[in-house]
Amino acid sequence: MTTDPEQSVVVEELAEVRRRLDVGLAHIEGRLAVQTLRDDQNDKELADLIVRVSALEHSRWPLPAVAALTAIGALAVTVWQALGR
Helix, strand or coil: CCCCHHHHHHHHHHHHHHHHHHHHHHHHHHHHHHHHHHHHHHHHHHHHHHHHHHHHHHHCCCHHHHHHHHHHHHHHHHHHHHHHC
């Protein structure tokens, strides 16, 4: 049984193509793993920011209440000054 030189070249080229494909797939899988890690970190940072914003919103003074207190204070000072003169 004789081997055709052309057939052995084809086999070698197919092996090279398969090796390159395996290397390319390994590279893609590595990049996907990095992207997954970054996505997980972004999700954690987003959750932390949501907690911080919620805490800030909860602890802020409501502006209408501040305006009402200021108006009552100004009215009280005005009445006091008017009665004092």
